[in-house]
Amino acid sequence: DFLMSQSPLSLPVTLGQPASISCKSGQSLVYSDGHTYLHWLQQRPGQSPRRLIYRVSKRESGVPDRFSGSGSGTNFTLKISRVEAEDVGVYYCMQGTRLYTFGQGTKLEIK
């Protein structure tokens, strides 16, 4: 089952502090080609989602290096080293190994 489960669902963070979001899949996301198609999206208020990280740890062009992704198999993490005001929004993990499914989203807000 390619259900994606994120935690926490709400993440209040003080500016300048780190943040971490967990994403778990019901099945391994390793595809037959050896790649893992786990990606992270950011959706700022009132905007369409945009891709931050693809294939677990590869940052999209223009994404600040304070964002990083890690993990393998069924367990993945998005980390923000120092949260800035522009990071407010909802973060989603999504898998592309078998069609596409998304996590429930984690709402990051500033404390």
Add this chain to the structure above:
Amino acid sequence: QVQLQQWGAGLLKPSETLSLTCALYGGSFGDYYWSWIRQSPGMGLEWIGEIDHSGTTNYNPSLRSRVTISVDRSKNQFSLKVNSVTAADTAVYFCASSPNFAVDSWGQGTLVTVSS
């Protein structure tokens, strides 16, 4: 990156057909698959299906029976139809590019409301 612009009717009655179109600018239609995704408060983000330049489609099994995605290569456009809509189909619908088992560029979104 490609630019995607979408349009379609925003208010439907139950049992009607939802119809949306997405146009591609600044890229080649033959490069990728092209997806439709919807977002509702109750279901979050839900992938509906995708199509490539040749018309090969993949659909979400939960929606397959009511959904048709088609492509018009001459206009660099692809379209979504959902039959027999109900209130549960109320959502913001997005078109997107889906290269290499990922979703990349997103359209601006269209709010579709189903109400009698």
